[in-house]
Amino acid sequence: MRYIIVGTGAVGGAIGGRLAEAGQEVVLVARGAQYAALRDDGLRLTTPEGTRTHRLPVADGPGAVDLGPDDVLVLAVKTQDAIAALDAWSARPVRGGGTAGERLPLICAQNGVESERTALRRFRHVYGCCVYLPATFVEPGRVSAPCAPLTGILHLGRYPSGTDDTVRAVAADWEKANLAAPVVPDVMRWKYAKLLSNLANAIEATTGVLDSPGAFALFDRAREEGNAVLTAAGIEATGREEQEAVRGDRIRFDPFDGSERGGGSSWQSLSRGTGTIEADHLNGEIVLLGRLHGIATPVNDVLRRTANLFARERRAAGSMTVAELTALVDAEA
Known part of the structure; x- marks a missing residue:
């Protein structure tokens, strides 16, 4: 082939x-x-x-x-x-x-x-x-x-x-x-599980942070909405234990030059100034399912809109603080 x-x-x-x-x-x-x-x-x-x-x-x-x-x-x-x-x-x-x-x-x-x-x-x-x-x-x-x-x-x-x-x-x-x-x-069970983890992409892209308490808390809120809409839609995703059993020790981050791990796919889109970002198909998928099944998804909607704004205006990746992004979410919620 x-x-x-x-x-x-x-x-x-x-x-x-x-x-x-x-x-x-x-x-x-x-x-x-x-x-x-x-x-x-x-x-x-x-x-x-x-x-x-x-x-x-x-x-x-x-x-x-x-x-x-x-x-x-x-x-x-x-x-x-x-x-x-x-x-x-x-x-x-x-x-x-x-x-x-x-x-x-x-x-x-x-x-x-x-x-x-x-x-x-x-x-x-x-x-x-x-x-x-x-x-x-x-x-x-x-x-x-x-x-x-x-x-x-x-x-x-x-x-x-x-x-x-x-x-x-x-x-x-x-x-x-x-x-x-x-x-x-x-x-698709595996892809829906990956979708839930990718709800953090917009947080990382706009704030440049994923490992702070504030970023973790915001991601948890986005993932809670994701789990709620998947349940309402009758969609099953693989669980964390099943995922870890497959990964085991077969794959780990192994920096070859002493550098920290680079940003994810959405962060890279902003860094390259492409003018587009995949948030409509990550956080936006949760928003869509929420609207179809009557579940409120304010966290993911704010993350989607903010990431799109960054891409459209070609703002620098990581140029918003986690506190500022959380404030936008709290105002929407």
Whole structure:
């Protein structure tokens, strides 16, 4: 199989680089400065083992890729960018007839729970991927993945449920690439659990803090709303004990240069000044479910709106204090 990484940022770059190191055929897809850096200088992936430069085929969109019947599309763009990517790639013809949407498997390696449902409108064969892969991309062409001994743990399964030979073959390839890839019949249980943990992203992005008592308290309030709306909606998420049993000592933060762990995906979006952020599909998912089921979600609504304001106005990541953010939440509540 050949892996087409649609969105070579932190997660896409780490997956693509690790697959290339394991001997898999990989095509990297990116835009703008990232595309130019990958094309001209290659993907520089730094892990605890050191920095390697991978000079791989690079494309700036589906028109530059000749798709074959054995290709696998890995969607690793931010969820707010998914519709445009799905529309473009689903219509792309595949050698031998048909389109990518009709013939090729698509793996949604993203935060949130919206992309799989969106993808299923356009792709016949959709797979969920619960991404636990701490990585950083703040400079074009460079991706840092500091965890060891595994780079990441990526639960895989068919959407909406089930498993098949395709996902088992993908998992086998990924397991050879320093990536744990458990195949599960209920991948969305894992993704909803990850959604709850990602409710902290907006706090970290706007305040730059996650490990203070005030930040913990705010996150607890956001997560309480999340648990309440999932219960009201009849949605099950994996529990912390089940998650820890899988992770065990197989993945830990292992800084290779003495540095502290970098910010998460939302913090990175603000740091790069992209103008967008994924809050509508993280905290906003809780707000949506709350409105559908009559549950008040003022904490997540404030976090969503504040993160969007930061992105829209290109405010600096971490330029608000936890106390200021908490005051906004308290006023709303």
